[in-house]
Amino acid sequence: MTADGADWARRSLGAVWHPCTQMKLHEHAPPLAIARAAGPWLYDFAGNRYLDAVSSWWVNLFGHANPRIDAALAAQVRELSHIMLAGFTHRPAVVLAERLAALAPPGLGHAFFASDGASATEIALKMSFHCWSNRGQRGKARYARLAGGYHGETIGALGVTDVALFREAYAPLLRDQPVLPSPAARDGANPQAALDAALAALQALLDERAGEIAALIIEPLVQGAGGMAMYAPRYLARARELTAQHDVHLIADEIMTGFGRTGTMFACEQAAISPDFLCLSKGITGGYLPLSCVLTTDSVFEAFYADDAAQGFLHSHSYTGNALACAAALAVLDIFDEDRVIAANRERASRWRALAGPLVDHPRVRGFRQCGMIAAFEVDDAGPAFARRFASAAQERGVVLRPIGDTVYFMPPYIVTDDEFALLVERTLLTLDAV
Ligand SMILES: Cc1ncc(COP(=O)(O)O)c(C=O)c1O
Numbered sequence: 291m292t293a294d295g296a297d298w299a300r301r302s303l304g305a306v307w308h309p310c311t312q313m314k315l316h317e318h319a320p321p322l323a324i325a326r327a328a329g330p331w332l333y334d335f336a337g338n339r340y341l342d343a344v345s346s347w348w349v350n351l352f353g354h355a356n357p358r359i360d361a362a363l364a365a366q367v368r369e370l371s372h373i374m375l376a377g378f379t380h381r382p383a384v385v386l387a388e389r390l391a392a393l394a395p396p397g398l399g400h401a402f403f404a405s406d407g408a409s410a411t412e413i414a415l416k417m418s419f420h421c422w423s424n425r426g427q428r429g430k431a432r433y434a435r436l437a438g439g440y441h442g443e444t445i446g447a448l449g450v451t452d453v454a455l456f457r458e459a460y461a462p463l464l465r466d467q468p469v470l471p472s473p474a475a476r477d478g479a480n481p482q483a484a485l486d487a488a489l490a491a492l493q494a495l496l497d498e499r500a501g502e503i504a505a506l507i508i509e510p511l512v513q514g515a516g517g518m519a520m521y522a523p524r525y526l527a528r529a530r531e532l533t534a535q536h537d538v539h540l541i542a543d544e545i546m547t548g549f550g551r552t553g554t555m556f557a558c559e560q561a562a563i564s565p566d567f568l569c570l571s572k573g574i575t576g577g578y579l580p581l582s583c584v585l586t587t588d589s590v591f592e593a594f595y596a597d598d599a600a601q602g603f604l605h606s607h608s609y610t611g612n613a614l615a616c617a618a619a620l621a622v623l624d625i626f627d628e629d630r631v632i633a634a635n636r637e638r639a640s641r642w643r644a645l646a647g648p649l650v651d652h653p654r655v656r657g658f659r660q661c662g663m664i665a666a667f668e669v670d671d672a673g674p675a676f677a678r679r680f681a682s683a684a685q686e687r688g689v690v691l692r693p694i695g696d697t698v699y700f701m702p703p704y705i706v707t708d709d710e711f712a713l714l715v716e717r718t719l720l721t722l723d724a725v
Contacts, residue, residue: 415450677696
């Protein structure tokens with residue numbers, strides 16, 4: 291590290307409490323100070339570059355310093371940066387709400403904006419409960435969640451998350467919510483059997499307890515933070531039928547899977563379903579600014595529409611519908627249109643699958659899988675602190691990878707070229723040999 295980089299790292303450790311981090315571990319491995327970023331590359335102060343193969347926590351779609359998003363932001367700064375969205379409105383929020391509704395599965399015409407993924411989860415959970423309550427069904431005060439599910443880290447979102455590492459310290463604060471088996475087969479289990487068992491358990495829970503359950507919350511097709519566990523669209527189709535039959539809302543958390551990650555704009559499309567709530571964030575601004583959005587139906591909206599103020603959804607975040615973030619999101623949607631990104635990604639995904647061949651054949655690699663623009667595999671003989679050791683060995687080789695336990699995954703920005711993807715595979719193989 292150069293003097294500049296080392297100095298920023300030292301000052302950071304003095305002043306910045308880093309997220310999702312045991313700070314003491316930085317005593318021997320300081321954070322990497324990044325001087326600038328362009329395309330899929332991060333540059334440190336010595337000019338070394340690192341391929342951002344996890345899209346900066348799954349948010350970046352079209353690269354850093356993207357000229358089209360930069361230009362949209364520069365134009366928006368000159369017009370309006372931020373005003374509150376209560377009692378006021380503005381063009382970027384309106385146009386974004388309209389365009390998202392047009393792109394999303396049918397029937398989701400009401401957009402509620404917030405600033406991050408966990409807030410979107412909170413909004414969907416609160417809206418679902420409050421909707422039933424406004425309709426006189428106050429007993430519907432629980433949420434069904436999936437084993438291995440992840441929906442964010444605020445107290446409410448953690449309550450429906452099932453990743454022990456994040457939950458355990460706060461368990462006494464969390465309300466007990468029923469956990470259903472995941473439809474994703476793990477550790478070589480039979481995918482068909484896992485999916486059937488998950489559906490049978492869902493049906494049994496709803497048959498017994500639908501009167502107390504407001505919603506089922508799921509990550510469609512890929513359970514991300516729970517280990518990139520993938521499952522077939524059939525679960526979504528049947529879960530939609532069962533929840534509708536039992537008067538239980540379906541919350542599709544597409545915070546990670548949305549905006550093309552699973553091969554379609556939204557994962558729900560692959561089962562041709564419309565949830566009652568669609569939670570979006572991360573890629574929505576191409577990784578530029580914090581923004582999230584919950585889309586919902588006329589039926590939910592109408593349950594709040596009344597003369598009584600308390601029957602309204604009196605939830606807010608100061609930066610709700612931030613004009614700069616909305617302008618970045620509109621630029622992202624323009625890129626999807628202009629570059630026909632979804633069609634291009636279909637071909638890109640199959641080229642990436644072919645390029646990953648040497649990894650699939652590696653003797654320590656198990657369970658290689660891919661869903662659209664996400665690929666993941668487990669590593670045999672991972673050993674203690676594998677994720678940390680692997681991430682640091684990868685960084686030494688110029689790639690940013692952050693395994694989840696013994697699961698290594700690739701989720702790069704869509705603009706990564708085939709040569710860059712081949713380099714990612716090559717450096718991952720070298721990393722595998724080193725850890
Ligand atoms: C599926 C899913 N839901 C919710 C969240 C929480 O989003 P945020 O970190 O912006 O609060 C994440 C973040 O990884 C996620 O993957």
